[in-house]
Amino acid sequence: MTDRDERLQTILRLITEFNKKGVEVTEATRFAQDLEWDSLTVMDFVAAVEDEFDVLITMNRAAEIETVEQLVDAVGELQGSK
Amino acid sequence: MTDPGIEMEVGGAPDGPAARDLFSKFDPLIEQRRALLSTGLTDPFNLTMERVESPTVAICNGRRTILLGTYNYMGMTFDPEVIAAGKQALDEFGSGTTGSRVLNGTYQGHREVEAALREFYAMDHAMVFSTGYQANLGIISTLAGKDDYIILDTDSHASIYDGCALGNAQIVAFRHNDVEALEKRLKRLPPDAGKLVVLEGVYSMLGDTAPLTEMVAVSKAAGAMVLVDEAHSMGFIGEHGRGVAEAQGVIDDVDFIIGTFSKSVGTVGGFCVSNHPKFEILRLVCRPYVFTASLPPSVVATAATSIRKLMHGGNKRAHLLENSRRLHGGLKQLGFTLGTDEPQSAIIAVTMPDLERGAAMWEALLHEGLYVNLARPPATPQGMTLLRCSLCAEHTSEQVGEILGMFEAAGKRTGVL
Numbered sequence: 001m002t003d004r005d006e007r008l009q010t011i012l013r014l015i016t017e018f019n020k021k022g023v024e025v026t027e028a029t030r031f032a033q034d035l036e037w038d039s040l041t042v043m044d045f046v047a048a049v050e051d052e053f054d055v056l057i058t059m060n061r062a063a064e065i066e067t068v069e070q071l072v073d074a075v076g077e078l079q080g081s082k
Numbered sequence: 083m084t085d086p087g088i089e090m091e092v093g094g095a096p097d098g099p100a101a102r103d104l105f106s107k108f109d110p111l112i113e114q115r116r117a118l119l120s121t122g123l124t125d126p127f128n129l130t131m132e133r134v135e136s137p138t139v140a141i142c143n144g145r146r147t148i149l150l151g152t153y154n155y156m157g158m159t160f161d162p163e164v165i166a167a168g169k170q171a172l173d174e175f176g177s178g179t180t181g182s183r184v185l186n187g188t189y190q191g192h193r194e195v196e197a198a199l200r201e202f203y204a205m206d207h208a209m210v211f212s213t214g215y216q217a218n219l220g221i222i223s224t225l226a227g228k229d230d231y232i233i234l235d236t237d238s239h240a241s242i243y244d245g246c247a248l249g250n251a252q253i254v255a256f257r258h259n260d261v262e263a264l265e266k267r268l269k270r271l272p273p274d275a276g277k278l279v280v281l282e283g284v285y286s287m288l289g290d291t292a293p294l295t296e297m298v299a300v301s302k303a304a305g306a307m308v309l310v311d312e313a314h315s316m317g318f319i320g321e322h323g324r325g326v327a328e329a330q331g332v333i334d335d336v337d338f339i340i341g342t343f344s345k346s347v348g349t350v351g352g353f354c355v356s357n358h359p360k361f362e363i364l365r366l367v368c369r370p371y372v373f374t375a376s377l378p379p380s381v382v383a384t385a386a387t388s389i390r391k392l393m394h395g396g397n398k399r400a401h402l403l404e405n406s407r408r409l410h411g412g413l414k415q416l417g418f419t420l421g422t423d424e425p426q427s428a429i430i431a432v433t434m435p436d437l438e439r440g441a442a443m444w445e446a447l448l449h450e451g452l453y454v455n456l457a458r459p460p461a462t463p464q465g466m467t468l469l470r471c472s473l474c475a476e477h478t479s480e481q482v483g484e485i486l487g488m489f490e491a492a493g494k495r496t497g498v499l
Contacts, residue, residue: 040464043236043255047263056270058231059246059253 157476187376214342217352283326289429
């Protein structure tokens with residue numbers, strides 16, 4: 001498994017805890033529209049991702065992330081820049 | 083009677099086939115309101131007080147109503163000396179300044195209220211804004227620049243979030259009142275970046291206080307400046323009424339305290355106090371301070387008089403905290419679910435099962451003759467619907483007893499109890 005695959009699997013696991021509606025999740029899934037998360041759920045989820053990967057995702061950065069794919073790439077980038 | 087607050091309709095774009103109605107984004111909210119009000123419920127967000135008799139009693143819908151949702155913590159709105167000061171200023175300085183603080187809008191009274199604040203907080207500098215909202219908006223957006231970081235609690239007040247949105251700093255949120263979450267995030271920041279940690283003494287939705295001792299310590303260890311909003315604690319928490327930071331013994335490590343005149347002080351306006359040696363430059367660079375008209379002379383006169391009286395409000399303070407303890411204990415005994423296990427401030431939040439029953443309970447209380455705040459998402463944390471009670475030092479012991487009776491009757495009638 002590549003690093004990216006591992007990141008994806010970890011993020012999919014974290015999504016499960018917040019995916020109350022049991023929506024099927026792919027890399028194309030959008031957090032706001034498809035998972036129907038409100039801003040508070042997004043903030044809790046971002047905190048979980050931050051702690052899992054030991055990175056910092058600012059609200060400015062989070063606002064630009066719409067899909068699972070974008071999040072996987074952003075976390076990779078943030079880890080690389082540490 | 084046509085009431086614009088109620089007669090809104092979903093859909094219905096203006097003329098022209100190409101016109102996209104900018105209001106369509108509000109359709110879900112309009113529909114939610116329509117559904118709620120179609121049950122015949124009184125609109126909880128459209129109440130009119132026809133007359134106000136005292137800090138604790140008003141006439142609403144022709145009925146005498148006890149006020150338990152006003153933030154008039156110290157009951158200063160009808161203080162005879164405060165009113166006299168306002169009348170005198172109206173006579174001597176006129177009805178308004180018609181100008182910015184940095185142009186023609188600084189009168190003697192503005193200087194005097196800033197002097198009263200410096201004395202109240204024992205700090206070197208005080209800057210008065212036209213509202214508390216603008217104080218947070220102005221200070222936060224001005225202090226933190228493009229490459230700086232603002233670290234805030236997720237339950238922060240709208241004015242704090244809006245201050246972040248107005249500026250262009252990097253924003254980092256941490257879980258409400260979680261010291262470890264704050265510390266972790268501070269450690270992930272670039273060590274040499276400018277950092278502003280924004281906290282509140284009392285969080286107004288649940289009335290819980292922040293663990294400032296620990297939070298200020300980890301912030302200082304990370305080299306951050308600390309701002310604490312003490313809007314809901316001024317005048318009655320801490321030995322001199324300076325707030326939760328004073329009560330927890332960390333006020334000397336707080337760089338900026340934000341406050342308001344629209345709660346304990348009993349009028350309108352906002353402020354920031356600080357000991358920072360360069361603080362005064364903010365008067366020239368803070369846009370929400372510069373590009374707005376200053377407070378009317380009567381307002382600053384009432385505020386200055388009220389602040390000076392709050393310095394000696396020991397007995398009122400004790401009675402307010404006693405009221406808070408009694409209401410909290412009484413509601414708990416009746417079987418209501420409360421926002422905090424113990425009373426931590428003058429706000430007692432009663433948790434409702436959902437918006438429908440919350441609105442029904444709110445209306446039942448109003449019929450009993452009691453006004454409280456109905457609070458709902460997004461203002462509330464975790465999607466909660468709350469009936470928020472804020473006590474006043476002028477509530478008598480008898481009124482607190484009456485309030486508990488009203489809660490019991492309304493709770494049984496609506497099935498919340």
